[in-house]
Amino acid sequence: MSGAALEFAGATKRYGSVAALDTCTFTARPGRLTGFLGPNGAGKTTAMRAVFGLVELDAGTVAWQGRPITPAVRTRFGYMPEERGLYPRMRVREQLLYLGELANRSRSAVAASVDTWLERLGLTTRATDRLDALSHGNQQRVQLIAALVNDPELLVLDEPFSGLDPIAIANMSELLVEVAAAGTTVLFSSHQLDLVEDLCEDVVIIDHGHVVLAGDLEGLRAAVPHRFVDVDYHGAPPDWTSIVGAELVEADNGHARLQVAHTVDLADLTTAIERTATVEAFSYQPPTLSELFRHAVAA
């Protein structure tokens, strides 16, 4: 099966009267970064755990390349849980070798992979140290390597950016892009929407366990029937309410943001503004991911 690699179909999980997942349906494609978004408690972690059999679904399926996910299939996946954790007293390299071998890789293949990643993340000199001797940032790096040691076909990361400093965020972003470019399917959750917007080709937005928006980010933005116009001007502000088809979102001295229908005639709009003011800058944009998110989740 080409196209969809990871496929949620009607996945449902109830905890008592609370539905953590409610007919959750989406796909993640190979070679692409898929951002998995949703408010706290929306069911992101439950969905990710379901991929690894850590949660048993009440209904629906999760499939990989069109087939159910068995423990053998799972060993080709990489996972970084939200609750980070490794053996605190085990040496870094041994620990990574162990986790790689658990994924049914040969020791030599795992060793090559571990050494490459340790080198890449600047941890070669710490390889024989106990994990708890490392700084918090370095422990995070080891945790990431733990998810990568088996050269996974699917990489699932729960909040990979939380608790990272700006430089670490940049490094992590670069690394994820690189891993996806190598053909890996990457699904990660995050609350940093700007970052997701920069990184991801695809997004899945989930709320109350149900997918409210999913697909190619550009396509989703283009499909929204309204656009945003940002105007910088000088002179007296026009009477915004008189402009047909435009709705004022925010306005301060010399700047205004309008929401317009995607069918609006831009020439008419500029003419209306220029009756009282001189336009200095004008931008016409589909909504940002944040706006999509808020709209989707509020609905």
Add this chain to the structure above:
Amino acid sequence: MNGFRQSWLVAKRELRERSRSRAFMASVVIMIVAVVIAVALPTLIDTTGGTKDIGLTGSTPATLPAAIAAQAQAVGTKTRIHDYTDLAEAEQAVRDGKIDVLVIDVNQLEWQGRADEQLKAVVTAAIQISALQQRANTTGISDTQLAELLAPVNVISVEIGQVAGRSPDDETAAFIITLLLFMTVTTYGAMVLSGVVEEKSSRVVEVLLARIPARNLLAGKIAGIGLLGLAQVTVTALAALIAATTISDVDLPAVRGGVLAWAVLFFVLGYALYATVFGALGSLASRPEDAQSAAGPVSVLLVLVYFVSFAAIGSPDTNWARAVSWVPITAPIAMPTRMAMGAAAWWEPIVAAGLTTAAIGALVVVGGRVYASAVLHNGPTLKLRDAWHLRATAAATTPERRTVDRSIAHHNKTAVIALAAALAVAGFVGVVTGDVIIGVAVGAALFALVDRASKGWGVTPSREADRASRSSRINEPHETRRRR
């Protein structure tokens, strides 16, 4: 197939990491030293085994040294005679421990401390004989005639033990086997317990379970720690054996090879049985501090099993002893005990091992399910019942209400029944074993067990009862739990 490889990887990690820990190595060394000392100590302390030094002073008949030597030989002891002309010097030799006993004027014995009864008997008899010789000489009986009259008779002494047909050596062997099985099963079971909690509290378990099914992880952990236990038991036993053969005078308990082999097999079975339970209970706790209380009922049960097996040494042929050596809970310790006493027919250990294996199979299913559901659940310690139902119902919502300490004393009905049962069992065991202390201990342990078990399972009283018990205990110190 992959599952087996994964479990083996887990087992290897346990072996490698644990054998590397200093605390573990220290415990191994301490155990070896303790066993070697235990074996060697009787020889080191017991100077009576060697040659006795006897001092003579004052008027001493010439025949006395020969008489002492003859008497000592009759009881298998060697003697060495020291003559002193000066009483003070001789007494100083006693005080310094250079001689074991000083004979003054053939009518007074002096010891450094308590008299060595055997040596006293030897010397006293020798004195009587040499006095007889003197008197015989004066009445004209020849030395040859006298020697014939007074030739010492070899008397052997036999220890027949408490039970007809068994030697005290059998009892010693049974005692040692019972104690060792209890200690090792407890120690390594507790290791599984703490290992499971450690993985859970450090959260590494989620990373692991994304790669390996919960059952394989638990199986590998139990196997690894079990192999470590077997290795330590073997090393310790070898050290004891070497010590026993090097330090010659020790009588090895009359353990038959077959009994030893069965004891090792029953260690494996008993460990597997209890480690599975410990592993499942460990998964209920989120923090190391909670692990002990989660495993409380089983720890108490193990002590009970030990007492019962210990009691079986005294009456290995009774029906109750036979019963406990078959029941899977007690069999792993009680059956080797009875075998060491030579009380079990050849087919009995096979039956017991079969039953225990079946019980392990059932426990692996039950324990595996509890473990798999509970090990990813963080928060206050889960109750067994919740863990069992976790798959079907709530996870995050269940445990909140169970923070009040509910000891059995709060359920009057249950408490009365448990107390009555404990008293009845205590009485029965006391009568059967003829030992009040064992009876009381068994009864107390049973009561504690029921108490812990009811807490562990989370018996929920009616709301009113709960509220009433809470308000009635308002001024008493009660268990407080940190909430996360």
